[in-house]
Amino acid sequence: MKKNIVIIGTGGTIAGKASSATETLHYTSAILSVNSLIHEIPEIHKIVHVTGEQLSQIDSCDMTCGIWLQLAARVNELLASNKVDGIVITHGTDTLEETAYFLNLVIQSQKPVVLVGAMRPVTAMSADGPMNLYNAVTLAANDKSIGKGVLVALNDTVNCSREVTKTNTMLQDSFQAPDLGYLGYIQGGIPYFYRLPARRHTLCSEFDCRGITDLPKVEIIYGYVDSSPIIAEAAVKAGAKGLIYAGLGNGNMSQDIRKGLINIEKQGVVIVRSTRVSSGIVTRNGAVHDDEYHFVVSDTLSPQKARILLMLALLTTNDPVEIQRMFWEY
Numbered sequence: 272m273k274k275n276i277v278i279i280g281t282g283g284t285i286a287g288k289a290s291s292a293t294e295t296l297h298y299t300s301a302i303l304s305v306n307s308l309i310h311e312i313p314e315i316h317k318i319v320h321v322t323g324e325q326l327s328q329i330d331s332c333d334m335t336c337g338i339w340l341q342l343a344a345r346v347n348e349l350l351a352s353n354k355v356d357g358i359v360i361t362h363g364t365d366t367l368e369e370t371a372y373f374l375n376l377v378i379q380s381q382k383p384v385v386l387v388g389a390m391r392p393v394t395a396m397s398a399d400g401p402m403n404l405y406n407a408v409t410l411a412a413n414d415k416s417i418g419k420g421v422l423v424a425l426n427d428t429v430n431c432s433r434e435v436t437k438t439n440t441m442l443q444d445s446f447q448a449p450d451l452g453y454l455g456y457i458q459g460g461i462p463y464f465y466r467l468p469a470r471r472h473t474l475c476s477e478f479d480c481r482g483i484t485d486l487p488k489v490e491i492i493y494g495y496v497d498s499s500p501i502i503a504e505a506a507v508k509a510g511a512k513g514l515i516y517a518g519l520g521n522g523n524m525s526q527d528i529r530k531g532l533i534n535i536e537k538q539g540v541v542i543v544r545s546t547r548v549s550s551g552i553v554t555r556n557g558a559v560h561d562d563e564y565h566f567v568v569s570d571t572l573s574p575q576k577a578r579i580l581l582m583l584a585l586l587t588t589n590d591p592v593e594i595q596r597m598f599w600e601y
């Protein structure tokens with residue numbers, strides 16, 4: 272029996288148009304509606320019953336926490352219905368990994384949710400969007416995708432939302448998990464899985480954003496030679512309740528930054544040490560005495576994903592011990 276898949280459009284290059292078939296750089300994102308994207312791939316109707324819904328029409332650099340909350344509410348509502356078997360979300364690639372990880376933490380269903388985008392606009396020669404979308408639909412409709420958390424499907428690969436990142440500004444194989452690897456491949460409309468996400472997600476997640484209209488403010492501070500704490504201090508002045516420090520190496524920091532962050536932590540702001548390095552664990556009490564300063568470490572989460580987990584954690588607690596537990600579990 273054919274599955275019922277809803278495709279939610281949010282914009283991005285997958286819905287973008289340029290003035291010629293050779294133009295892959297100068298184009299406008301988020302022009303075509305989700306229903307036009309579905310229309311471009313009639314093959315979809317042979318495998319699933321599909322419905323399109325437009326939630327936003329933006330370049331993903333304009334994604335907001337407000338849109339995330341609306342998207343999460345709609346996905347949860349759709350998946351609660353026995354008439355929906357899975358969801359595909361079309362999205363710009365610039366922040367796709369962030370939306371995917373946010374949904375991975377707040378969707379309360381085992382049913383497949385797959386995010387998809389494209390590196391080339393629809394008008395380009397060899398546009399990647401149509402095949403990516405077709406693959407994403409086959410992934411969302413496959414029983415093997417049930418219970419695997421929010422997935423990301425581009426360039427014939429399946430990635431875990433916790434680990435996937437955009438690794439290249441232009442190439443079609445941009446979406447990878449350089450640290451921990453793909454979950455699998457999609458070939459001939461069939462997903463092949465080789466490993467499972469090990470961390471808590473979706474139905475096993477403790478995070479619930481129902482009824483929430485905004486998320487606590489968390490800013491990211493970047494580490495570099497001779498950096499000072501002024502940006503961190505300005506962020507706190509502007510209302511940040513948490514800071515992610517995208518540190519050097521193993522989340523390391525200069526004495527100057529350390530003093531600044533210790534001072535900020537004493538004001539009740541949660542400090543998470545992450546790293547600007549693209550792979551590896553940020554070790555607790557490794558480069559910095561976290562127990563003494565009440566800092567949290569991000570484990571293997573990138574700074575942008577650590578920010579999402581911290582925003583959700585801050586909805587219920589600002590206790591660094593409890594927040595550290597969450598960073599080990601999600």
Ligand SMILES: NC(=O)C[C@H](N)C(=O)O
Binds near residue numbers: 300332390
């Ligand atoms: N390839 C893309 O989708 C990039 C675009 N700027 C976006 O994120 O919406």
